[in-house]
Structures are given as structure tokens and as C-alpha cells.
Amino acid sequence: MSGKLFGKCVVVTGAAQGIGMECARAYHREGARVAILDVSLEQGEQAAAAIGPETIFVHCDVAxxxxxxxxxxxxxxxxxxxxxxxxxxxxxxxxxxxHETDEEEWDKLFQVNLKSVLWTTKHFYKDLKATKGPILNTASMVGLIGQPNHAAYVATKGALISLTKAMALDYATDGIRVNAICPAGVWTPMLRRWAAEQENEADITSYLDRIHPLGNCPEGDVIADAAAFLLSDSARFITGCILPVSGGAELGYRL
Incomplete structure (x- = not known):
């Protein structure tokens, strides 16, 4: 077996489903040994089994x-x-x-989306320094361009983008590259739940298809392929990069 990540151990948080699982699958396909960290016990075990050998699930609350x-x-x-x-x-x-977001909702979003990076960095830093291993953060296009009615979520992703740049500078001398990937719309269980929360749910699919100039709203594999590149040695001189994988959504929505 060979691949861009052959023999490497990649830890992926939130990989029981959605983009995380597609990334874990891509890393495994590129020859990596993969550790899925997720709070969803049953889904995490199923994901590890589906991806195949040299893949483990570890029950973990990243907050x-x-x-x-x-x-x-x-x-x-x-x-x-x-x-x-x-x-x-x-x-x-x-x-x-x-103004409609309560303190508990705000805190939960920041604990999971942002403070989790504090904990993973603190606990995996020495291991990554030893292997000169890269860090990849899943941000979002909304952290760059904003989104209505998602103030707390947008705040976490904007903060994560800035944090990525600071981490890239801090850890460059250790040989640790730090980058972020920014999807726009991607069909995942989380996005489908979001769609169900909207007043005009029937129009959401059409809307998500229109915002990507390159085509309809994609599945998570398009993010996974870019993520595998950023973790590989092919990206060895790339750090602090905030990479849109968005089908050009930031360039202007299609009419």
C-alpha cells in the first residue's frame, strides 16, 4: 500500500460522520493509520469499521x-x-x-468549535513536534464573508481562522505547519439539520446549489481531497493558509 500519507498516524476529531468521516476515509486511502475522535459512540465505531483496517475510534468530548x-x-x-x-x-x-442567542448556546459553540483546539494543541503538541506533523483546522467560508442569523457560529469560525494564522507563526520553528480549510455548502448531517431549522426548508437545496459557481452543493469528498493534500508532504512549504474549497462561492453567487 502507498499514498501521500503512507505510514503516518492522523488524528481527526469529529470524524464519526460528515466532512470528518470523508477526510478520515481519504487519509486512510492515502495510506495513513487513522484515529477517529468523536463524542458519538455508536456512529464513531461504525465509521471506524466502515473505513477499514488501521483505523480506530476513540470516544472523546473535545470540549x-x-x-x-x-x-x-x-x-x-x-x-x-x-x-x-x-x-x-x-x-x-x-x-x-x-441578540437572540443565549449564554449557554454561545458558550457551547465556543467550547466545541474553538476551545477544543486549545485542548488538542496542548495535548498533542509534543507528539507533533517530535514528528514535525502538520495541523489542519476545519473553518468555514462564513468565517471570511459572514452569514445572517448565525452570529455565534460565524464568530467561532472567524476566530479559528485568525487562530490558525497565529499558530502557524508560533509553531513554524518546530516544523509544524498549521492551515485551515474553508468549505462553503457541503451536504453533511449537520447541514441537513441546519436546513431543517430554516423557515423555507423547501428552498434550501436550490439556494445551496446556486451559491457555488462550479456546480451544485457537493458532498464531503471534495473537502477531503484538499485536506489530504494539506496534510501531505506535497504541501510541505504551505503554512498559515486559509484555503477556500467552495466552488468559488466567495467570488459571487450565481443568479
Whole structure:
């Protein structure tokens, strides 16, 4: 077996479904050993089994420092090293403007989407320094261009984009590259839940198809292929990159 990630151990958070699972699948296809970290026990186990050999599931709540620390120990017990970290875990609800967002909703979004990166970086930093392994953060186009009625979610993704740049500078001397990937619309279970929350759910599919100049709203494989590149040695001189994988959505929506 060979591939761009052959022999490497890649840790992916939030990989029980959606973009994370598609990325884990792509990493495995490129020859990596993959550790799926997710809070969803049943879905995580199913994802690891579906992806195949050299893939493990570790139950982990990325919003908890203790849970991330325990997950690291579990990964090292099986694979003995960590060569790359993909911070993918995230939530998108609620769909509200800021004045309608309560403190609990705000805190939950920041704990999962942003503070989780603090915990994974703290606990995997030494392992990545030893292997000069890259970090990839799943951000979003909304962190660059905004989105109505998603104030807290947009705030987390905008902060993650800025954090990525700061991390890239901090860890460059360690040989750790840090990049972020920015999807626009991608059909995932989370996006389908978001669509169901909207008043005009019947129009959402048409809307999501229109915003991507290159074509209809894609599945997660388009993100996974770009992510595999950014974690590979082919991207060895790329760091601090905020990469749109959006079908050109940021260039202007189609009429």
C-alpha cells in the first residue's frame, strides 16, 4: 500500500460522520493509520469499521481537556506516535442573530468549535513536534464573508481562522505547519439539520446549489481531497493558509 500519507498516524476529531468521516476515509486511502475522535459512540465505531483496517475510534468530548488527554493516551497506546492532527469537530446550531442567542448556546459553540483546539494543541503538541506533523483546522467560508442569523457560529469560525494564522507563526520553528480549510455548502448531517431549522426548508437545496459557481452543493469528498493534500508532504512549504474549497462561492453567487 502507498499514498501521500503512507505510514503516518492522523488524528481527526469529529470524524464519526460528515466532512470528518470523508477526510478520515481519504487519509486512510492515502495510506495513513487513522484515529477517529468523536463524542458519538455508536456512529464513531461504525465509521471506524466502515473505513477499514488501521483505523480506530476513540470516544472523546473535545470540549473537555481531560477527555482529550485520555484520547491522546489511547491513540499512542495503539499507534505509538501522531504525525498529523485535523481539528474538524464542530457544531452549527443555533441559527439565530446575536441578540437572540443565549449564554449557554454561545458558550457551547465556543467550547466545541474553538476551545477544543486549545485542548488538542496542548495535548498533542509534543507528539507533533517530535514528528514535525502538520495541523489542519476545519473553518468555514462564513468565517471570511459572514452569514445572517448565525452570529455565534460565524464568530467561532472567524476566530479559528485568525487562530490558525497565529499558530502557524508560533509553531513554524518546530516544523509544524498549521492551515485551515474553508468549505462553503457541503451536504453533511449537520447541514441537513441546519436546513431543517430554516423557515423555507423547501428552498434550501436550490439556494445551496446556486451559491457555488462550479456546480451544485457537493458532498464531503471534495473537502477531503484538499485536506489530504494539506496534510501531505506535497504541501510541505504551505503554512498559515486559509484555503477556500467552495466552488468559488466567495467570488459571487450565481443568479
Amino acid at each position: 473537555s481537556a481531560a477527555s482529550v488527554e485520555a484520547a491522546r493516551s489511547a491513540v499512542l497506546a495503539v499507534f505509538g506516535r501522531v504525525d498529523a492532527l485535523h481539528n474538524n469537530a464542530g457544531i452549527a446550531t443555533p441559527s439565530k442573530p446575536l
